Amino acid sequence: MSSGPLLIVLSGPSGVGKDSILLRLQELGYPFHYTVTATTRPLRPGEVDGKDYYFVTEAWFERELARHGLLEHACVYGRHYGVPKAPVVTALAAGTDVILRTNVDGARSIRALAPGEVLIFVMPPSLEQLEDRLRRRQTDSDGDIDRRLSEVRAELGALDQFDYAVVNEEGGLDACVSTIAAIVQAEKCRVSRPPVGLA
Amino acid sequence: MSSGPLLIVLSGPSGVGKDSILLRLQELGYPFHYTVTATTRPLRPGEVDGKDYYFVTEAWFERELARHGLLEHACVYGRHYGVPKAPVVTALAAGTDVILRTNVDGARSIRALAPGEVLIFVMPPSLEQLEDRLRRRQTDSDGDIDRRLSEVRAELGALDQFDYAVVNEEGGLDACVSTIAAIVQAEKCRVSRPPVGLA
Numbered sequence: 001m002s003s004g005p006l007l008i009v010l011s012g013p014s015g016v017g018k019d020s021i022l023l024r025l026q027e028l029g030y031p032f033h034y035t036v037t038a039t040t041r042p043l044r045p046g047e048v049d050g051k052d053y054y055f056v057t058e059a060w061f062e063r064e065l066a067r068h069g070l071l072e073h074a075c076v077y078g079r080h081y082g083v084p085k086a087p088v089v090t091a092l093a094a095g096t097d098v099i100l101r102t103n104v105d106g107a108r109s110i111r112a113l114a115p116g117e118v119l120i121f122v123m124p125p126s127l128e129q130l131e132d133r134l135r136r137r138q139t140d141s142d143g144d145i146d147r148r149l150s151e152v153r154a155e156l157g158a159l160d161q162f163d164y165a166v167v168n169e170e171g172g173l174d175a176c177v178s179t180i181a182a183i184v185q186a187e188k189c190r191v192s193r194p195p196v197g198l199a
Numbered sequence: 200m201s202s203g204p205l206l207i208v209l210s211g212p213s214g215v216g217k218d219s220i221l222l223r224l225q226e227l228g229y230p231f232h233y234t235v236t237a238t239t240r241p242l243r244p245g246e247v248d249g250k251d252y253y254f255v256t257e258a259w260f261e262r263e264l265a266r267h268g269l270l271e272h273a274c275v276y277g278r279h280y281g282v283p284k285a286p287v288v289t290a291l292a293a294g295t296d297v298i299l300r301t302n303v304d305g306a307r308s309i310r311a312l313a314p315g316e317v318l319i320f321v322m323p324p325s326l327e328q329l330e331d332r333l334r335r336r337q338t339d340s341d342g343d344i345d346r347r348l349s350e351v352r353a354e355l356g357a358l359d360q361f362d363y364a365v366v367n368e369e370g371g372l373d374a375c376v377s378t379i380a381a382i383v384q385a386e387k388c389r390v391s392r393p394p395v396g397l398a
Contacts, residue, residue, distance in 0.1 A: 121390070164388040179388060185378060186385035189363040191320070 008099040011107035012122030013152040015134040017168040018101045024177045033091035035100040041079035072106040104155040121162040125169050207298040210306035211321030212351040214333040216367040217300045223376045232290035234299040240278035271305040303354040320361040324368050
């Protein structure tokens, strides 16, 4: 009913499962334009450049920042992350829904930039389960994990700036993905939604 | 995520298929409290009192109106229709989602009364198809149908007072019902929704 494509922003604490959700949506064939975030952090084992992230140099990142080529950007634990704007603008202009993943601060920047978007906060079932998940992932040091958990407490305080909150239960990925799909389906029927406006 | 049960109001022009949608949701086992509208119009062939409608007398209707016992009420083609309030209040208090069917004016009265509710406008695919459906139903005279169609044009003008619009395509009942189910699922994840307040 609403005219124009959706810009869906999937956010939430680090380790909550945003990547798995996007991968599952892709596997299920949801016809979104899936953005790839650019980052200066090193590639983790199993990650693929251009698929999981664009692994870029500091110089590339600074150049894109200077020319306003990033939709949002953040510095997390000394590493830069940012969503290149051009592919998003192109996809929306072609009428394609866009889904992107960002941390909580990034979601708030996008809300300021593009009032027509749909902000979804992915919640851990509990802080204990999130901690367990981060430790099992074995990609971060204990110090990193402690820092992350205290950030999560702060991020949960930003929940009221989001449109939807979806809990990603342990072992409940499919239920979480199906809820996100329902949110997208419902948003397409909203009578009044401002069109996504990206410069 | 939102606390409290939902009050879902299914509205739209006469003949658009609201009854079939509710019946299908019931058949599929959606755990709503399904309200039954009271009416002074005569029972149509195949209808069951207490299931399709409560078929009531003018005296009953006037008594309930006087004691504010109806959630909304309308006079359509000389017949009274109204949704008894008590069962809705009881269901919501027990934490049960409520779904009710009403005409477009009724939906607007409920919006004024209960700001936390979800208003869904069921649209005909086109005025031509709606006319065809009404004529095939053979329950209304040609004069009634003409009056209804001109009312529909006016009702479509009230669309912007609704939260969602869902098209009930010819032969597309299951798609329409699945969209309504998605809207309900999404609304349950909304971060901020005023609680339904009924006196």
